[in-house]
Amino acid sequence: MENESTNFTDPTPPGGALADALLHEHARLGTSDDEELISRILVRTVNKTNAAPVSPAAAHRMAVREWMQLGGAVAAVIALLLIALSMFNVRDGASSDTFHMTVKFVEAAEGDIQVASVDLPKPDQKPARPFQGQVLPQVVNGETVSSVTIEDQDFNLITYFEQSFKSPPAKATRIDSITIIAGRSTRDGDELIFEGNVIVTHHDFVLKTDSLRLVTASQKSGQVPSFIAEFAEISHLATNSKASARKVVFDTATSSLVAHGVVSLTGANGGHPEFDSASERLVFQGDTLKILPDKVEAYANPLPLEPR
Amino acid sequence: MNFQSQNIIPDANKGLKMYLRAVIAEENSALSGPAEEKDFETLVRENHRELLVYALALTKNPTTAKDIVQDSFVVAFQKRETFDVTRDFGTWMRGIVRNKWREWIRKNSRYQLSEDDLAIMDADIARWQGEKATGDSSAFDRLDQCLKRLPDNLRETIHSFYYEGRTGEEVSDVLGIAPAAVRKRLQRAREMLKDCVDRKIEAAAAELRNS
Numbered sequence: 001m002e003n004e005s006t007n008f009t010d011p012t013p014p015g016g017a018l019a020d021a022l023l024h025e026h027a028r029l030g031t032s033d034d035e036e037l038i039s040r041i042l043v044r045t046v047n048k049t050n051a052a053p054v055s056p057a058a059a060h061r062m063a064v065r066e067w068m069q070l071g072g073a074v075a076a077v078i079a080l081l082l083i084a085l086s087m088f089n090v091r092d093g094a095s096s097d098t099f100h101m102t103v104k105f106v107e108a109a110e111g112d113i114q115v116a117s118v119d120l121p122k123p124d125q126k127p128a129r130p131f132q133g134q135v136l137p138q139v140v141n142g143e144t145v146s147s148v149t150i151e152d153q154d155f156n157l158i159t160y161f162e163q164s165f166k167s168p169p170a171k172a173t174r175i176d177s178i179t180i181i182a183g184r185s186t187r188d189g190d191e192l193i194f195e196g197n198v199i200v201t202h203h204d205f206v207l208k209t210d211s212l213r214l215v216t217a218s219q220k221s222g223q224v225p226s227f228i229a230e231f232a233e234i235s236h237l238a239t240n241s242k243a244s245a246r247k248v249v250f251d252t253a254t255s256s257l258v259a260h261g262v263v264s265l266t267g268a269n270g271g272h273p274e275f276d277s278a279s280e281r282l283v284f285q286g287d288t289l290k291i292l293p294d295k296v297e298a299y300a301n302p303l304p305l306e307p308r
Numbered sequence: 309m310n311f312q313s314q315n316i317i318p319d320a321n322k323g324l325k326m327y328l329r330a331v332i333a334e335e336n337s338a339l340s341g342p343a344e345e346k347d348f349e350t351l352v353r354e355n356h357r358e359l360l361v362y363a364l365a366l367t368k369n370p371t372t373a374k375d376i377v378q379d380s381f382v383v384a385f386q387k388r389e390t391f392d393v394t395r396d397f398g399t400w401m402r403g404i405v406r407n408k409w410r411e412w413i414r415k416n417s418r419y420q421l422s423e424d425d426l427a428i429m430d431a432d433i434a435r436w437q438g439e440k441a442t443g444d445s446s447a448f449d450r451l452d453q454c455l456k457r458l459p460d461n462l463r464e465t466i467h468s469f470y471y472e473g474r475t476g477e478e479v480s481d482v483l484g485i486a487p488a489a490v491r492k493r494l495q496r497a498r499e500m501l502k503d504c505v506d507r508k509i510e511a512a513a514a515e516l517r518n519s
Contacts, residue, residue, distance in 0.1 A: 021360075026448050040378050
């Protein structure tokens with residue numbers, strides 16, 4: 001056992017060894033299922049024949065625009081990252097390599113507040129003018145609501161009050177566990193390259209691809225490990241959705257999986273939410289799936305240059 | 309596959325019945341349907357944690373135990389057509405886990421367990437699996453109850469060692485007792501917990517038989 005010296009291991013099997021194993025397992029997960037192990041098993045059994053369907057429809061328009069809204073602002077910003085990175089090949093002589101990575105974060109409550117949402121002005125919007133009317137603020141549920149009327153349109157301006165001093169650091173620990181199974185793995189500098197039937201298992205998702213690069217940033221550099229997969233299929237467990245994309249990036253700091261160049265997306269009920277694959281990306285984080293604007297890539301002119 | 313064989317399945321053997329349904333569903337359909345997949349997933353959910361305990365007791369290595377259980381389910385899925393439906397699914401899975409463990413021992417030159425000890429361990433796990441298959445409780449639920457009944461000094465030692473992840477030496481420092489006393493307390497607590505879990509499972513099984 002990991003926390004157990006030989007002296008404290010019950011030397012008399014089978015009863016002692018069994019009780020010891022039961023206690024270790026109970027301490028690890030209580031009475032809950034081991035979802036990570038279950039997803040690892042399912043991805044190699046029943047889900048193996050159910051690859052995420054690749055729809056011929058390459059571009060859709062998102063109907064539910066509210067998905068674009070970023071969820072509630074994350075008040076805590078990661079102040080200190082403790083990265084425990086371990087790597088080992090588990091089975092000698094096995095047909096595949098298994099890489100297990102554990103990332104441990106310590107988050108502090110203090111810090112900047114991340115931007116919750118960004119609304120870009122529409123082309124037909126008029127430039128803003130200073131308001132010259134009367135504002136009557138009211139306090140509602142601890143918030144100040146000021147009602148104003150401009151050109152027959154009512155607006156509510158809501159003001160939030162926050163403490164003007166920083167809260168003392170309150171640390172919380174988050175542990176991410178990621179398992180990568182691949183036909184083979186090679187090291188290239190700070191990167192580990194996995195090839196051939198690559199399966200990545202995280203408690204939020206299962207990802208399948210043929211090629212994956214893992215940036216194994218060290219604790220010294222302060223970087224967080226991340227991986228990049230090309231032409232990958234994602235099964236997101238919390239939202240029960242599946243997607244395939246040209247490029248998928250996982251950021252361990254935020255535990256978010258970002259899919260660019262999405263080819264297909266199947267929602268929880270088998271539906272196909274519409275979105276524009278050319279200009280939008282999918283972000284899987286925790287139990288949410290968001291569709292956000294993507295950076296537009298500029299491509300070179302494919303036509304041959306004319307001679308001058 | 310002899311479909312008549314389903315008649316001999318005892319009502320209590322929920323896991324086997326599910327698996328049988330899955331096998332029959334597969335035989336009735338040229339393609340693997342969603343029903344089969346769901347049933348196999350249910351079997352995985354029902355059995356994985358007891359099998360993990362079994363593999364952990366055999367290997368004493370959490371990572372290897374997980375790999376063995378995972379590989380065992382993969383083998384079971386691949387060989388599902390050869391599964392004898394008159395047998396218990398849990399028994400079949402324990403056999404696969406044992407074989408995987410023997411493979412691991414051969415490759416890694418680890419300690420060997422006597423066949424008698426292995427048989428006793430197997431019987432214990434079989435009871436725990438049966439508890440989960442026939443009722444709503446598992447060995448983990450029973451352990452929850454039994455932990456509350458431990459004497460305070462044993463419970464704090466168990467809590468510190470297993471649930472707070474301290475080494476035996478650290479527990480010794482924290483509790484202010486000799487390492488030998490920690491070792492003795494852990495051993496005693498494990499024996500009491502094992503007896504308690506077994507008694508509760510046996511009592512539940514007897515109640516089920518009487519009803």
